[in-house]
Amino acid sequence: MDKKVEGILKRALEDIPPTREECVYLLGFAEATPESTYTRAAANDIMRKKTGNTGLLFGQIGLELFPCPVDCKFCSFGETHTGFQGKITLDDDTIRQKVREFTKDGDLYCLWLMTMAEYDLDYYINALKIAREVAPPQTLLYTNIGDTDYETFVKLKEAGADGVYHVIRLGEGEYTTLTPERRQETIDNAVKAGLMIQDCLEPIGTEHTPEQMVDHIFKSIEKKVDTAGVMKRTPVPGTIFTDEITNLRLAQISAVNALAMLALEPYPWLPIHEADPIGLTSGGNSICAETGVNPRDTEADTAKSRGLDVTACRKMLWQAGFQYVCRGDGVRVELTPEYIAQCEKTE
Numbered sequence: 001m002d003k004k005v006e007g008i009l010k011r012a013l014e015d016i017p018p019t020r021e022e023c024v025y026l027l028g029f030a031e032a033t034p035e036s037t038y039t040r041a042a043a044n045d046i047m048r049k050k051t052g053n054t055g056l057l058f059g060q061i062g063l064e065l066f067p068c069p070v071d072c073k074f075c076s077f078g079e080t081h082t083g084f085q086g087k088i089t090l091d092d093d094t095i096r097q098k099v100r101e102f103t104k105d106g107d108l109y110c111l112w113l114m115t116m117a118e119y120d121l122d123y124y125i126n127a128l129k130i131a132r133e134v135a136p137p138q139t140l141l142y143t144n145i146g147d148t149d150y151e152t153f154v155k156l157k158e159a160g161a162d163g164v165y166h167v168i169r170l171g172e173g174e175y176t177t178l179t180p181e182r183r184q185e186t187i188d189n190a191v192k193a194g195l196m197i198q199d200c201l202e203p204i205g206t207e208h209t210p211e212q213m214v215d216h217i218f219k220s221i222e223k224k225v226d227t228a229g230v231m232k233r234t235p236v237p238g239t240i241f242t243d244e245i246t247n248l249r250l251a252q253i254s255a256v257n258a259l260a261m262l263a264l265e266p267y268p269w270l271p272i273h274e275a276d277p278i279g280l281t282s283g284g285n286s287i288c289a290e291t292g293v294n295p296r297d298t299e300a301d302t303a304k305s306r307g308l309d310v311t312a313c314r315k316m317l318w319q320a321g322f323q324y325v326c327r328g329d330g331v332r333v334e335l336t337p338e339y340i341a342q343c344e345k346t347e
């Protein structure tokens with residue numbers, strides 16, 4: 001076992017976050033090494049201590065789909081490579097039904113309403129209002145939309161949005177036709193409008209270096225985000241990408257992210273996507289159920305393909321040893337087999 005890694009982990013267990021250089025050093029080890037294994041173990045223990053062994057359930061509803069002119073190379077909706085033709089738009093009844101399915105048990109921390117880079121504001125506000133009416137008050141609503149100005153964010157907040165998922169993605173401006181500056185402006189607009197910010201290191205591919213990933217992690221710390229996730233790139237058929245990192249490597253990255261976040265108070269929530277038992281025992285603590293369209297899927301309704309439902313997410317958190325799930329209002333619900341069975345029965 002490398003002595004320097006031993007020292008970094010020992011300090012982290014005493015609540016001292018690793019430096020940028022130390023995070024790069026930790027990510028320099030391959031995923032199947034003792035150094036990576038110990039890093040994941042330390043991150044797991046630290047995250048559980050910080051959260052009282054609590055995980056989060058997220059849900060995402062993809063509202064609309066059409067070939068997208070922003071044409072991100074990793075997204076199944078990019079107009080030059082998408083297999084989807086025409087436009088799919090969820091109607092009011094379908095939105096209502098999907099929100100009810102995801103939130104009926106009251107333990108969903110937050111619900112994201114996702115649409116494309118360009119979206120119809122009236123349609124989106126209507127969807128937000130439906131979600132606010134159907135979801136219990138303790139479930140937070142987050143937007144997942146294209147670049148947006150301050151005035152529009154004010155309107156979205158009035159319609160019920162609590163926060164925003166908006167990210168400067170790895171390869172922004174290179175794999176996408178957007179600029180990091182424009183993405184940052186949107187984040188600034190959301191903050192100014194009083195919305196919370198969820199961030200994520202994504203989409204991680206095999207070419208991304210420890211330095212590039214650590215740069216993003218430390219920018220998240222500067223932004224004082226409330227959620228700092230990690231997500232790997234899915235090699236969606238039809239896109240130029242055919243490679244992917246292993247789930248074990250993603251778990252190692254999640255672990256380094258969890259250690260670095262010791263610099264933030266309060267300690268943020270740490271999603272991992274797509275979650276699995278390795279990631280949820282390596283520092284990740286939040287898992288997302290998905291329905292509707294999904295940029296990592298070639299099915300129009302991801303619930304029939306890649307997307308997990310909320311029951312499957314609850315079970316995975318329990319299997320990973322989490323004792324509680326936290327609602328959007330901070331109340332913790334005990335996660336037991338009986339509780340999970342009770343939720344399943346009322347489906």
Ligand code: SF4
Pocket residue numbers: 068069070071072075076077078079115116117176295
């Ligand atoms: S990731 Fe978003 S902006 Fe990029 S192509 Fe897909 S829908 Fe469009």
